Amino acid sequence: MSSPKFLARARSCLGRGLAALGVVLLLGVTGAAAGTYEFLAAPEIDLNRIYRVDKATGEVGACQYGLKEGTIGVTLCYPPGQGAGAQASSEYALIASRHEREGGVFRVDLRSGMMSICYVLNSAVVCTPQAK
Numbered sequence: 149m150s151s152p153k154f155l156a157r158a159r160s161c162l163g164r165g166l167a168a169l170g171v172v173l174l175l176g177v178t179g180a181a182a183g184t185y186e187f188l189a190a191p192e193i194d195l196n197r198i199y200r201v202d203k204a205t206g207e208v209g210a211c212q213y214g215l216k217e218g219t220i221g222v223t224l225c226y227p228p229g230q231g232a233g234a235q236a237s238s239e240y241a242l243i244a245s246r247h248e249r250e251g252g253v254f255r256v257d258l259r260s261g262m263m264s265i266c267y268v269l270n271s272a273v274v275c276t277p278q279a280k
Contacts (some may be wrong), residue, residue, distance in 0.1 A: 175240055188242040192251045199253045199263035199266065199273070201242045208242075208266045210273050229272025231264065242266075 185202060190197040197212040207228050207254075214224040239258040244250070252267030255275055266275040 204241040231275035
């Protein structure tokens with residue numbers, strides 16, 4: 149026979165275990181739904197720039213590490229500029245060329261096959277007009 153204390157502990161442990169499982173499942177579902185951005189490093193081998201694309205809208209931005217005296221450094225980010233803003237709703241991705249001196253990336257529309265090249269110009273990310 150099991151003691152009442154043992155049964156109470158077992159129920160408590162089972163309840164906590166089910167609660168933890170619920171949290172894990174909730175985080176898994178939320179994490180899967182939260183994947184709206186894709187990130188890609190610029191192919192240039194001496195450039196520490198990362199590009200970001202919103203996979204649904206095609207909006208492109210970029211960030212890189214920068215030096216600032218008296219600090220450990222700063223994150224320099226470039227907002228979307230001409231041609232890099234939101235496009236027609238679709239499914240977008242970033243692709244890097246294999247050219248080791250290329251600082252830009254290709255934004256591709258996976259549904260239509262349209263492409264544009266995006267790069268940092270002055271203080272913003274710009275993209276060429278889409279073409280096929």
